[in-house]
Amino acid sequence: MRRSLPIALLSALWLLAAWPIALWLLAHNSPLAAVRLAQGAQATAASVAFSGAVFVLVFLFAWPPFPAAIRLGVARMRAVLTADRATLMRNLAELRHIETPARHLEIGRLALQIGEDRLAAVHLQRAHDLEPGHLGTLYAIAQLQLRLRQPEAARVVLMQVVEQDPGHAFGEAMLLLGRTTFTLGDRAQGLAWLQRHEREHGGNRKSHCWLAEALLAAGDTAGARAAWQTAAAPSKQRLTAEENWYRAKAKVTLWRLRGRA
Amino acid sequence: MRDLLEKADETPVTLLVAIAYVTLAVLTDPFQPTIAQLADYGALRATDVWDGEPWRLLTYAFLHGGIVHLAVNMMSLLQLGPLLERSIGSLRFAALYIVTAIGGGIFGCYVNHPLSPMVGGSGALFGMMGALLALLARSGRHSGDFFGSGAVRSLAGNIVVNLVLGWLIPYVSNAGHIGGLITGFALTLCFLTSNRREPSRIFRALQATCVALFAAGVFSVVAPVTRWDYLLLHWQRAAPGPQRDQLRTAYWTAMSDGEVDELVQTQVPDDEATDQHAAKFAAMRRHER
Numbered sequence: 001m002r003r004s005l006p007i008a009l010l011s012a013l014w015l016l017a018a019w020p021i022a023l024w025l026l027a028h029n030s031p032l033a034a035v036r037l038a039q040g041a042q043a044t045a046a047s048v049a050f051s052g053a054v055f056v057l058v059f060l061f062a063w064p065p066f067p068a069a070i071r072l073g074v075a076r077m078r079a080v081l082t083a084d085r086a087t088l089m090r091n092l093a094e095l096r097h098i099e100t101p102a103r104h105l106e107i108g109r110l111a112l113q114i115g116e117d118r119l120a121a122v123h124l125q126r127a128h129d130l131e132p133g134h135l136g137t138l139y140a141i142a143q144l145q146l147r148l149r150q151p152e153a154a155r156v157v158l159m160q161v162v163e164q165d166p167g168h169a170f171g172e173a174m175l176l177l178g179r180t181t182f183t184l185g186d187r188a189q190g191l192a193w194l195q196r197h198e199r200e201h202g203g204n205r206k207s208h209c210w211l212a213e214a215l216l217a218a219g220d221t222a223g224a225r226a227a228w229q230t231a232a233a234p235s236k237q238r239l240t241a242e243e244n245w246y247r248a249k250a251k252v253t254l255w256r257l258r259g260r261a
Numbered sequence: 262m263r264d265l266l267e268k269a270d271e272t273p274v275t276l277l278v279a280i281a282y283v284t285l286a287v288l289t290d291p292f293q294p295t296i297a298q299l300a301d302y303g304a305l306r307a308t309d310v311w312d313g314e315p316w317r318l319l320t321y322a323f324l325h326g327g328i329v330h331l332a333v334n335m336m337s338l339l340q341l342g343p344l345l346e347r348s349i350g351s352l353r354f355a356a357l358y359i360v361t362a363i364g365g366g367i368f369g370c371y372v373n374h375p376l377s378p379m380v381g382g383s384g385a386l387f388g389m390m391g392a393l394l395a396l397l398a399r400s401g402r403h404s405g406d407f408f409g410s411g412a413v414r415s416l417a418g419n420i421v422v423n424l425v426l427g428w429l430i431p432y433v434s435n436a437g438h439i440g441g442l443i444t445g446f447a448l449t450l451c452f453l454t455s456n457r458r459e460p461s462r463i464f465r466a467l468q469a470t471c472v473a474l475f476a477a478g479v480f481s482v483v484a485p486v487t488r489w490d491y492l493l494l495h496w497q498r499a500a501p502g503p504q505r506d507q508l509r510t511a512y513w514t515a516m517s518d519g520e521v522d523e524l525v526q527t528q529v530p531d532d533e534a535t536d537q538h539a540a541k542f543a544a545m546r547r548h549e550r
Contacts, residue, residue, distance in 0.1 A: 006463050010470050017473040020481035027486035031495075038487035039514070085461055112462065238275035 006077060036051045047216050068241075068248035075241035078089045080115055088114070102132035108140050112147075120144050139173050146176065162193075171201030179210050189219050205239075205246040212250070219258075228254050267381040272354045275342030282382065283334055292328050292450030294379055299324055307370035307482065308490045308546065315483050318370075322362035324380040326432070334382045343508040348396060353453050361388020361445040362499045363479065368440025370482040375490040376545055383423075384437035391418050394526050396448035489515040490542065497539040509535050 028036035059066045068187060088110040095103050104127035126176035127137045138161050145154035158177040161168050168174075168260075174197045182190025190215040197203065198211055212227035231250035239247060300306070303320025310317055325331040346354040361512050365384020373379060420442065427435040451468045460468075485491050492515055496508035504539040513529050 007466075010466050013470045013474060017470070017477035018482070020477050024480070024484050024486050030508050031486065031492060032514060035487045035492070035511045035514045080461070080463060122262075 005073075005079065014053065032180070063252075065245065065248035065252055067131050068245045072241045072245045079113075085114065099130075101127045101134060104130065105134070105137050105140065108137075108144075112140065112144060119146060121148075126172060133160075135168055139169055142176065146180065148246070151180050151184055155184060166196075167198065169199055174201070175207050175210070178214070182210070182214050182217070190214055191218050203230075205243045205250070209246045209250055209253075212253070225254070225257060228257075272343040272346040272351070274351045274358070275338065275346050278342065278358060278382070278550035279335060279338060280322070282325065282331060282338070285323050286325055286328075286331050287528040288317070289324065291331065294324075294326065299326070299378055299380050304380045305366050305369060306378050307373065307375040307488075308494075310366075310370060310482050311485055311491055312494065315479075318363045318366035318479070318482070319359060321366060321378075321380050322358070322382045322385045325382070326380050330381060335385060337386045338382065341386060341393070345389050345392055349392070349449075349453050357388060357392055357445060357448060357453065359384045360448050360475070361385045361391070361441045364388065364444025364475070365441035365476040367482050368443075369434055370485075372436035373434055375488065379434050379437055381437070382432075384441035385445075386441070387420070387423070387438040388441035388448075390416060391442040391445030391447075392421075392449040392453065395446045395453075398450065444475070487511075487515060491541050493535070493542055496535060497543075512538075 023034050023038060026037065047090035068073075088107060091103055091107045091110065095107065104123045108120045108124035109129060111117070111123065120140075124137060124141050124144060127134070130143060131137065138157050142154045142157040142161065145151070145157065155177065158173055158180060162177050163172045166174060174193060178190050178193030178197055180190075181193055184190075191211075194207065194211045194214050197207055201207075203211070208227045212224040212231065215221075215227060216224035225260045232247055232254055235243075235247075264300070285302055286294075289302055297306070300309075303317050304323055305317045305321035325334060340370055342354070345357070349357070362382070362385040365388065366379070369379045369384070393416055394413065424435055424438060427433045427438055448471070451464075451471050489512060492512040493507055496505060496512055499505040499508055509532065510529050512535065
């Protein structure tokens, strides 16, 4: 999905570029067919544009975080397009001379950042083989497993990381463990992890949103509302796209909860 | 102006463009050039482009429609040109001017009437504004830097004001402005900024796509096979036979703008009616020149 969207967009642009040539080729045999095709395409494009505009308006009313989602999508696409590959290439080249687990881990992390999941899997596995139990490697493997929609495996790995270092990655490992545990159905344990993260690491908009969902599932509506309010609080500094997204979600959830006991 | 002359060796392309503006203004008529004069020196008309004069996609960007037009564009050139040329280099600046002028011309051919002449360097000047936006976009670490920057807001405000003026003032073609703006932004973002990082495969694909779209744009105005003026004059030049009949039907279909097919099929005017249209169109072309 991460890579298919830019590819789909570029493919659409290539089709657009091929259109005048296709019309020209058609016009050689049948000018009338070319004119009809062009007029049909124009009418279709106008209908699609109109429908798209209506869809966007409806979506804005039906799903208010839509603008924040657009911003998040654009930010992610921009991150993929402008990712620095020079460091990755350099590490891959140096790997030929000296193979170390640290180098494999570095390559795995860089590959994760640029969305090269297969490359990341190969190198993280190798890093783990060379140095089993390295927390950084285990955490990166868990992130990859979550991206590959393997939450059960990720949970096991995250548990190992958090047991040895509860504050690993500034608490992010504990946060992911809590969320993964919650989504796998063990809501009480998931809530416990998220609450512990809140106590020990303060939390951010993402963690407040996740904690709020867990509290709501446990029946603590007041606590959930408070957590959402924290997530939706305005900020003097400009938020990142991801923070903005979670803030938008929290605001919409609070708006929907308004009026409920 | 003095700064430009004193440091002409630093910004030679800007100086050459300014000289071209003035020279062509003098050769036509600096105050109120006629359409015929402008057409002789390279004004852009869509129908002329496909009829064997594609160079008009570039030459129009050095002509102006009067002293006020010339003065406004000259001011913009002297503000933006040296700044950009020093940032990206003279060769790149020259390429930027040429490509954005053509980009603005392509949009103008699409939007304007095929016989409506277009002149002015503002397509390329909007391209320079697009280039500045792209340079600011590439320099930021994340999107927050870009949208929060005062320079970006000022530039964006400038662009919006100019576009609004373009809509309000008659005879100003915003199509050329928008075409130049988009072309300048895309060209600079994809090709003209210094690339300290190795570009990704998707970025390379994006570059190739931009080139393909530009080439397709040029092709589509050089061979607008479904536009009524192209069909009309091709009909006129075709020898009697089935191809000529096809072209005649295609012309009337294009003129009917996609209305009920049965109407066109049962009531396609005959050769004489089409011939009259062609003669009238040819007279309009000659008269405008």
